[in-house]
Amino acid sequence: MAMMPIFAPLKKIGMSIMTPLKRHKVKALLTSQEFEQSVRVCGWVKTQRTGKKFSFCELNDGSGLHNLQVVVDNALIAPEVLKRAATGAAVCIEGLLVKSQGKEQAVELQAQKLEILGEADGETYPLQKKAHSLEFLREQAHLRSRTNTFGAVFRLRNAVSYAIHHYFYQKGFVYVHTPIITASDTEGAGEMFAVTTLPLDNCPKLEGQVDWKQDFFERPAHLTVSGQLNAELAALGLGEVYTFGPTFRAENSNTTRHLAEFWMVEPEMAFYDLADNMALAEDFLKYLIRWTLDHNRADIDFLQENYEPGLVAKLEGVLASDFIRLDYTEAVSILQESGRQFEYPVQWGSDLQSEHERYLVEQHFGKPVIVINYPKDIKAFYMRLNADEKTVAAMDILFPGIGEIIGGSQREERPDVLLRRLHEMGLPEENYWWYLDTRRYGSAPHAGFGLGLERILMFITGMGNIRDVIPFPRTPGNAEF
RNA sequence: UCCCCCAUAGCUCAGUUGGUUAGAGCGAAUGACUGUUAAUCAUUAGGUCCCUGGUUCGAGCCCAGGUGGGGGAGCCA
Numbered sequence: 001m002a003m004m005p006i007f008a009p010l011k012k013i014g015m016s017i018m019t020p021l022k023r024h025k026v027k028a029l030l031t032s033q034e035f036e037q038s039v040r041v042c043g044w045v046k047t048q049r050t051g052k053k054f055s056f057c058e059l060n061d062g063s064g065l066h067n068l069q070v071v072v073d074n075a076l077i078a079p080e081v082l083k084r085a086a087t088g089a090a091v092c093i094e095g096l097l098v099k100s101q102g103k104e105q106a107v108e109l110q111a112q113k114l115e116i117l118g119e120a121d122g123e124t125y126p127l128q129k130k131a132h133s134l135e136f137l138r139e140q141a142h143l144r145s146r147t148n149t150f151g152a153v154f155r156l157r158n159a160v161s162y163a164i165h166h167y168f169y170q171k172g173f174v175y176v177h178t179p180i181i182t183a184s185d186t187e188g189a190g191e192m193f194a195v196t197t198l199p200l201d202n203c204p205k206l207e208g209q210v211d212w213k214q215d216f217f218e219r220p221a222h223l224t225v226s227g228q229l230n231a232e233l234a235a236l237g238l239g240e241v242y243t244f245g246p247t248f249r250a251e252n253s254n255t256t257r258h259l260a261e262f263w264m265v266e267p268e269m270a271f272y273d274l275a276d277n278m279a280l281a282e283d284f285l286k287y288l289i290r291w292t293l294d295h296n297r298a299d300i301d302f303l304q305e306n307y308e309p310g311l312v313a314k315l316e317g318v319l320a321s322d323f324i325r326l327d328y329t330e331a332v333s334i335l336q337e338s339g340r341q342f343e344y345p346v347q348w349g350s351d352l353q354s355e356h357e358r359y360l361v362e363q364h365f366g367k368p369v370i371v372i373n374y375p376k377d378i379k380a381f382y383m384r385l386n387a388d389e390k391t392v393a394a395m396d397i398l399f400p401g402i403g404e405i406i407g408g409s410q411r412e413e414r415p416d417v418l419l420r421r422l423h424e425m426g427l428p429e430e431n432y433w434w435y436l437d438t439r440r441y442g443s444a445p446h447a448g449f450g451l452g453l454e455r456i457l458m459f460i461t462g463m464g465n466i467r468d469v470i471p472f473p474r475t476p477g478n479a480e481f
Numbered sequence: 482u483c484c485c486c487c488a489u490a491g492c493u494c495a496g497u498u499g500g501u502u503a504g505a506g507c508g509a510a511u512g513a514c515u516g517u518u519a520a521u522c523a524u525u526a527g528g529u530c531c532c533u534g535g536u537u538c539g540a541g542c543c544c545a546g547g548u549g550g551g552g553g554a555g556c557c558a
Contacts, residue, residue: 049517056517071516087508104518121509123527128492128508129519135550136492191556226558251556252482264558343554354554407558452558465551466558477549 021094027064030107035098041068041109042092042117044146045085047129050074055082057111059093062145065152065298069100069108077114087129088120088146134468141472141481149306152299153461153469156292160457161244163291164265167284168242173267176234178227178243183219184431191250192222193260223248228448229382229435231268232411235446236438242267244453252476256465257403259454261474268448274384274393274410277447278370281397281406282323285368285456289315292460300460308462314400315460321367326360328352328374328391334364351378352396354403361398369398381421383409395449402459408449415439 021040024032029041043061053074058067070093072082085091092115100108126140127147137144144150168175181195197216198204204211212219227243234241247264267280292300293315304311326334335346335356344353352360352371361369373391376383383392393410412418418439422429429436457469467473472481 047519049515049520051515051517051520052513054516056520058518069518101516102518123509124491125509126491130492130507131519132492139550247558249557253556254482255554255556256552258557262558402558404558450558455558 025063026061026068037097039097040094045089065302069105070111071108072111084116084119086122088125090118152302155299156296159292159296160288163288167287173240173242174238176241176243178230180224181221182224183221193248193250195221227266231266235268235270240269263453265451270444270446272447281449286319303462311462324365324369326369326371331371349375357398357403361400371396381425382411384412385417405455406449406451410447413443413445
C-alpha cells in the first residue's frame with residue numbers, strides 16, 4: 001500500500017486548521033507586489049507604538065533583517081490583546097498587505113486578526129527595546145538569536161556553510177564524514193578531550209595504570225582535533241574530498257579567536273602540489289566572501305553600520321587583490337629589515353608571532369599573505385619535506401585583523417621520508433599503520449588545508465570576538481546553554 | 482596558563498579627599514497625545530553598590546582573598 005494515508009491527517013494538524021490563509025515569511029512580504037491580499041504572518045514583536053486610533057507593531061520572523069510594520073486599527077483589535085503583543089511576544093497576524101503610507105517602508109500589514117502565541121512579560125524579558133552590549137547578550141545566548149545583530153550573524157553563518165558545500169560540489173569534490181571520536185592525534189600535540197565510559201572516581205586499574213581494555217573502545221579515545229588524516233585516506237581514492245564538521249581542542253585558550261568546539265572545513269586533494277593548494281584556497285576564500293556579498297547584503301550592511309565601518313570595502317578589497325605568496329625565509333628578512341622593535345625576536349627557525357603576522361599583512365603588504373615553506377621543526381610530521389631538507393611545504397594564509405585563517409600543506413607522500421619524520425617527532429609508528437599504508441600502496445602527491453569556519457565568519461561579519469559568531473560558544477569554564 | 486583592566490537599578494554608566502537619605506540616560510509600568518519609525522510628553526516603581534574578611538568613629542570609595550566578565554600574550558583554525 002502507498003504511504004499517502006500517513007500524510008493526509010497531518011495536514012489537519014496545527015494552525016492550518018484554524019485558518020485557510022497561507023503563512024508568509026516577512027522577507028517575502030517586504031518585496032511583494034501583491035497588494036490588497038489577505039495574508040497570515042507569524043513572528044516576534046520587536047517594538048510597539050500605541051496610539052488612540054492606530055497602533056504599530058514591528059514584526060520579525062528571522063527570515064531577514066528588516067521588520068514588517070503591522071498597522072493596527074484599535075477598533076479592530078481588542079486593547080487587552082494588543083497590550084499583550086509587547087516587545088518579545090510571539091504573535092500570529094492576519095491582515096491585508098498594502099502599500100505603506102509611511103516613509104520608512106514600502107509595504108505594511110493592516111491587521112484584521114491578532115493572535116498571541118506566547119507572551120513576554122516586559123518586566124522580566126531580558127531583551128529590551130534598546131541596544132545591548134555583546135557581553136550582556138553572550139550571557140543571554142538562549143535569546144540572542146532574536147536580536148538584529150545575531151540574526152544577521154547567524155544568517156551569514158548559514159550562508160557561508162551552504163556556500164562551502166556549494167563550492168566543493170560544483171567542483172566535483174566528495175563530502176566525506178570523518179569521525180568525531182578518534183584514537184589518533186592528528187597534530188601529535190595539543191590537548192584533547194577524553195571520551196570514556198570508565199567511572200572517573202573508580203577507574204579499573206592494572207598494575208597501577210588505567211586498564212583501558214575495560215573502556216568502551218578498549219583504548220584511550222578522544223574527540224577529534226582534525227579530520228585531516230581521515231580525509232587524506234579518502235582523497236587517496238576519491239580524488240578530491242572535503243570534510244566539514246565540529247572540531248575540539250581542550251587548550252586553555254582565553255582569547256577572542258579560540259573556541260574549545262569549533263567548525264572546520266578541510267579539503268584534501270590527490271595530485272595537488274603546494275601551488276595548486278594555494279590557488280584553491282585563495283579561490284575558495286574569495287568565493288565565500290563573494291557569496292555572502294551577493295546573498296546577504298542587508299545583513300552585511302547592518303553589521304558595517306553597527307560594528308565595522310568600511311566592512312564592505314574590506315571584503316571587496318580582498319576579492320580584488322591577489323594574495324601574496326611569501327617564502328618563510330623571505331618573511332623573516334622583511335621583518336628583520338623592517339626596523340621595527342618587536343616584542344619577540346625575529347630569527348630563522350622560530351615561528352612567526354602574532355605581531356609579526358600583523359606587521360606583514362597590515363603594514364607591509366596591506367592584503368592577505370600566504371606564507372610558505374616553514375622550517376620543518378616547527379611544523380607537523382605529515383608536511384612534505386622540501387629538497388633543502390630544512391623546510392616543509394606548509395602554507396599559512398594570514399588575514400588582516402584575524403591572523404591565521406587557513407593552515408595547510410602538501411602532504412608527505414614518500415613512505416621512507418614520512419616514517420623518518422614520524423620517528424624524529426617521537427610519534428608511535430604503530431598508531432599510524434593505516435596512514436602509512438596509504439604511502440606503501442599507491443601513494444600519490446596530495447595536499448590540503450583547514451579553514452576555521454568561525455575565523456572566516458569573524459572576517460565577514462566584522463565581529464571582534466569569536467564567541468559572537470557561533471550560537472552557543474564553548475570556552476574554558478563555559479558550557480552553558 | 483601569564484599580564485592588564487573592570488564589577489553600583491533590568492541595560493549602559495556617573496558617584497568629589499572616606500562623611501548624613503546612592504544618581505543619570507535608556508528600558509519597564511501607568512496615563513496623555515500622535516500614520517508612528519529605537520515616536521514624543523508626564524508620572525511611578527525599581528539597589529544585598531559581586532562575595533568574604535580587614536582598616537576606620539564612619540567604606541560604593543582604602544586593603545587582602547575569592548568569584549564573574551573584558552582585553553592582550555602563548556597555542557592554533
